[in-house]
Amino acid sequence: MALIDKLKEEQKLAMKAKDKIRLGTIRLAMSAIKQREVDERITLTDDDIVAVLTKMVKQRRDSVAQYESAGRQDLADAESNEITVLKEFMPQALTDDEVLQLIDDAIIASGAQSMQDMGNVMAVLRPQIQGRADMGKVSGLVKSKLT
Structure with missing residues (x-):
């Protein structure tokens, strides 16, 4: 089943269950997907939709950090609930060992020798990891391996 179809189906189920938080989050996701389709005049693939969800x-993780630092736990909790709903539609997250193995394979495949080759390594990794691991964390791991 295509990811967009799964989102639509879950939206219907959330409406029937009167789950306002889940319904609102799915509607936000559908809106972001539709906006990108209209802006770029394309139909998004599952990979593109995963990029939008990622x-x-x-954005919500950044908001949670800001709300918590401002002492607004109620807003941070609302953002956390949205993250939980969005993650249901993303691919299974990679374990730390799997990420390290993919980094090692990408370094070998790109022939990277130093930090100057980091862009090449990230270009190899991005399609494999998109939506399955935090790219900031992966970037830091790649840097540590190349130095």
Whole structure:
């Protein structure tokens, strides 16, 4: 089943269950997907949709950190609930060992020798890891391996 179809089906189920938080989050995701389709005049693939969802999760993580530092735990909890719903539609997260193995394979495949080759390594990794691991964390691991 295509990811967009799964989102639509879950939206219907959330409406029937009167789950306002889940319904609102799915509607936000559908809106972001539709906006990108309209802006770029394309139909998004599952990989493109995962990229949109990944961006939404990252935005919410940043918001949680800001709300917590401002002492607004109620807003931080609301953002955390949205993250939980969005993660249901993303691919299974990679374990730390799997990420390290993919980094090692990418370094070998790209022939990287130093930090100057980091862009090449990340270009190999991005399609394999998109939506399955935190790219900031992966970037730090790649840096540590190349230095």
